[in-house]
Amino acid sequence: MWPFLRDGDWVDVSLFSEKKEKTKVGNVYLFMDSEKEWIVHRKIDSSSFSGDWSCCVEKKNEVEVFGEISSFYLNDKKKKIKNGKLDYLMTFFSKKITKKGNSVFFSRGMIFILGSIKRFL
Amino acid sequence: MKDVESLMFESLFSENYFSDLDFFQNNKKQLNYYLKIHQVEYLWSTLSYTVDEEFESIRSLSRMKWAKQTALKLVVEELFLISEIDFEWIKGIQLAEEVYPDPLIRPMGDLDLLVSKKHWFKAIDVLVRTGFSRSETQWKNRLRLELSHPHWGLIDLHGELYPGHRGSFRMNYPISGLEDRLLYLFIHSCHQHALEKVIWINDFYYFLLKYQNQIDFDKFFLKVKENKLISSVYFVLSILKEQKGFIPSEEFENKIDKEVSFFKRNLLNFFKKDFFWMNSKFSGKIKRFFVRVILRDSIYDFFSYLINREKIKFLSFFYRVP
Numbered sequence: 001m002w003p004f005l006r007d008g009d010w011v012d013v014s015l016f017s018e019k020k021e022k023t024k025v026g027n028v029y030l031f032m033d034s035e036k037e038w039i040v041h042r043k044i045d046s047s048s049f050s051g052d053w054s055c056c057v058e059k060k061n062e063v064e065v066f067g068e069i070s071s072f073y074l075n076d077k078k079k080k081i082k083n084g085k086l087d088y089l090m091t092f093f094s095k096k097i098t099k100k101g102n103s104v105f106f107s108r109g110m111i112f113i114l115g116s117i118k119r120f121l
Numbered sequence: 122m123k124d125v126e127s128l129m130f131e132s133l134f135s136e137n138y139f140s141d142l143d144f145f146q147n148n149k150k151q152l153n154y155y156l157k158i159h160q161v162e163y164l165w166s167t168l169s170y171t172v173d174e175e176f177e178s179i180r181s182l183s184r185m186k187w188a189k190q191t192a193l194k195l196v197v198e199e200l201f202l203i204s205e206i207d208f209e210w211i212k213g214i215q216l217a218e219e220v221y222p223d224p225l226i227r228p229m230g231d232l233d234l235l236v237s238k239k240h241w242f243k244a245i246d247v248l249v250r251t252g253f254s255r256s257e258t259q260w261k262n263r264l265r266l267e268l269s270h271p272h273w274g275l276i277d278l279h280g281e282l283y284p285g286h287r288g289s290f291r292m293n294y295p296i297s298g299l300e301d302r303l304l305y306l307f308i309h310s311c312h313q314h315a316l317e318k319v320i321w322i323n324d325f326y327y328f329l330l331k332y333q334n335q336i337d338f339d340k341f342f343l344k345v346k347e348n349k350l351i352s353s354v355y356f357v358l359s360i361l362k363e364q365k366g367f368i369p370s371e372e373f374e375n376k377i378d379k380e381v382s383f384f385k386r387n388l389l390n391f392f393k394k395d396f397f398w399m400n401s402k403f404s405g406k407i408k409r410f411f412v413r414v415i416l417r418d419s420i421y422d423f424f425s426y427l428i429n430r431e432k433i434k435f436l437s438f439f440y441r442v443p
Contacts, residue, residue: 013242017261036250064255066245 001028001040002053004090004115005072011040012078015067026087028069034062040069042087044095052094052111055104074119086118187225190214193273194232197248204247207237209294211279212309220327227323231267231275237294238264241280248276290348299332300341304348311353325357329369338370 005011005028013030023029025043033039041049041058049058071080093107093114194214201208209215213229221227236244245266253268253276264280282292282305296302306328310321329336345354359377361367368374 015242015245015263015266017258017263017265019255019257032249038246 001042001051002115003112004052004119005040010073011069012071013067014070016065019064021065023065023068024083026083026091028081029065030067030069031058031063031065033058039063042091042094044091044098048098050094050098052090052115053097053108055098055100057098086114090114090118186228189274190229190232193270193276196251196273197232197234197276200247200251201244204243206240206244206247207294208240208244209235209296211235211282211296211305216324216328220324220331222327231277233277233279235279235282235294235296238280244278248278299336300344303328303332303336303341304344304350307345307350307354307357308348311357312350316357322357322360326361326365326367329361330367333369336369338372 011030023043025046028040028042029049030038030040031049039058041051044050044057047060049060049063050056069081071078073079090111093110096103096107097111194210210218210233212233213227214232217224217227217229234244241264245268248268251270253270253273256267256269256275258265258267266278268276268278270276282296283290290308292301292305296305306324310316310324314321316322342354345351355377358368358373362377368377
């Protein structure tokens with residue numbers, strides 16, 4: 001999820017009580033990998049998750065979503081993650097990255113700008 | 122049926138007990154049927170039931186289930202000790218070990234755990250890594266999860282104790298005092314589940330039998346009044362008085378029949394007589410409806426059975442129901 005969320009960040013998770021709880025495109029979710037590692041990814045499609053910077057895609061059927069990430073901590077200050085216009089732009093560009101075309105460099109640059117704006121402002 | 126039991130016994134005492142799960146699952150229906158009888162019959166056994174071969178065979182089956190659950194309990198305790206998670210056993214398993222004269226008397230479906238809120242995610246993390254997985258549940262409570270393991274069995278994880286209907290009542294880890302524990306027993310079994318299982322009356326009996334001198338009843342009844350549970354408390358006390366001849370303290374001897382209003386008292390008397398008959402006949406929604414309507418104190422709850430809860434919110438806007 002670099003540059004928006006970085007290694008060692010603390011996050012608040014509102015855990016789902018059911019397996020089939022509804023997920024929204026643009027929100028950030030926590031789930032467990034097949035190798036039993038906790039992963040935080042954004043929902044980019046109705047059927048797939050991906051990190052903002054990475055090209056890999058996790059299919060919805062293969063993973064089990066445990067909860068939604070509601071906020072994160074920056075310098076001991078709590079910051080809420082809202083699903084606003086910036087998130088729609090970020091999902092748009094991270095979706096472009098997963099398609100691996102010529103637009104990868106441009107969209108990574110855009111995500112660096114948007115992610116750092118969302119993190120620090 | 123005897124062949125099944127003997128095979129189960131062999132598998133229980135052999136080393137490969139936990140690998141014989143196919144056999145266990147194939148005969149699950151018979152086992153459940155026996156355990157169901159066991160739940161109802163034991164109440165009568167304390168009064169008039171003489172111990173014979175049939176009862177002994179049921180006992181052996183419940184022993185097997187108990188062995189499986191204690192194994193699960195040991196596993197979870199070790200896991201949580203290593204990972205330094207604060208927790209507490211609640212409901213069935215706690216009562217069976219602490220209060221009951223023989224833990225085999227108290228059959229249970231799953232083990233209930235109350236975890237402190239701080240370690241809520243850590244507990245889930247530890248259990249999921251060891252192979253537990255979430256099962257589909259009906260409730261939508263964020264601090265409650267049902268986890269199942271293919272070999273060990275079921276666990277109910279609680280981060281907070283509260284019934285869905287009554288928002289004011291909440292309990293967190295650790296539960297302090299016997300009064301709170303007794304109050305939660307009443308809320309869970311009478312208010313939430315309408316005494317669906319007869320075995321829960323034994324819970325009250327053995328709990329009060331052991332701690333009747335230690336419980337501060339004035340403090341307890343203050344809490345009962347706050348949570349509007351008076352009729353359900355007296356309902357249980359009157360059943361205990363009739364069936365077992367047991368009264369927790371002398372103060373209640375006259376109160377038991379007087380406290381509840383005239384209308385409710387007549388209904389209660391009607392249901393007390395037929396309560397066990399109802400349990401054997403209706404196990405579904407009808408019994409639940411009748412018993413719940415009586416045990417509830419406010420009219421607001423009564424209407425929630427006729428109209429959906431969501432519609433009530435809509436109606437209350439117009440009629441200004443509190």
